Amino acid sequence: MMNVISDKVVSRLSQYRRLLSQLNQQEIKHVFSHRMAEEMGVTATQVRRDLMVLGFSGSPTKGYHVEDLRVKITQFLDGHERQLACICGIGNLGRAVMGYFSGRGVSVDVCAAFDVDPAKVGRAIVGRRCYHIDELESVCKELKLSVGIISTPADTAQSVAEKMIQADIKGILNFAPVVLKLPSDIYVQNMDVSLALETVAFFASQKRQS
Template identity: 45%
Template sequence: MNGDKLRSVSEKTINRLSLYRRLLENRFGKGHEHVFSHELAELACVTPAQVRRDLMCVDNSGSTSRGYSVQELVREITAVLDAPGGQRIALVGVGNLGRAILSYFSGRRPGIAITAAFDSDPSLAGRVINGCRCHPMSELSEVLRGSEIGAAIVAVPASAAQDIADRLVAAGVRGILNFAPVPLKVPEGVFLEHRDMTMSLETVAFFARRSLGDAE
């Protein structure tokens, strides 16, 4: 990787780098060979200072009065975010949400692919959904150990989530994106992101209501 700088990069910065890259990719070639921090900030809905701070961890030097080369910036962010040979992800839970995730990510990012799915429903075993092969849950450890999968998405019911997480960690997974509506316990060193939709929706509902109340 990029050595010392990256060891201390915050999660929020990585989040925004991912966003910056996508925004830049969408604009490149459309008459935008260069971009200023305030332009990228406008696209990303953050401040220019935030953009420049975030970019301190990539090996790119913007030029004064011309800004950043879009192409170079994309390349440098990619050098930070993507694994050189691409990265494989597993999906556990092929219900409504799991399928939506599969279809959503199918070919969306070149550097990342969901290459194995698991579900407790045996009738799914062997099926291929959006280019991803489904396996029975019992094969989880076996399939993961035979692959280069280091991260996984959990989209199972709350009751099954912790057990799945334990098995994923035991099989060597070091990053989990959790959509189950329950917090997971993972050992030190395993990165965990909890994306609880109920939490998100209740929070939006609360602040929408408070905002209405404030206006009256």
């Protein structure tokens, strides 16, 4: 089952966990699937189906136990060890992405940064040490990093991704506006901001005209 779970389910589980943490802070002990569904913009059936993947079910009268469910999702998503990530390309977007994760309780630590700019290499940037990109393989292997974030310009993204794979990185979050060509055993998620904006603009224009 672990091998066929879709990235959409994983993404929703991550969202449920965030919601459960919020409920926990509000000292809410139990929650029904329809309440979670409403908060997430999905159906209650979807929520129940996703949580069944974990083998977790709620009480018909009280719903799900918030904290137990949060712990269960965390065990499922994070496994036994916290994943460590590096980020390559420390321009504005790279810095923003690094800042974005500081203190957010995301279950991934971004613990090393890489760039080629001599003004950045060897310094701490947003609290992480910045190394030269040539050190990627040795640093990633030493720190046992498994996740890479690419926020370089488009024309260097492919070569950076290949360096990451050399360094045993298995999953890549790619912000560069380019399609990476990588072996099928590497998991890649693209966050192409300009494509997303163009898509939004297209539908906004259609809705204006209708």
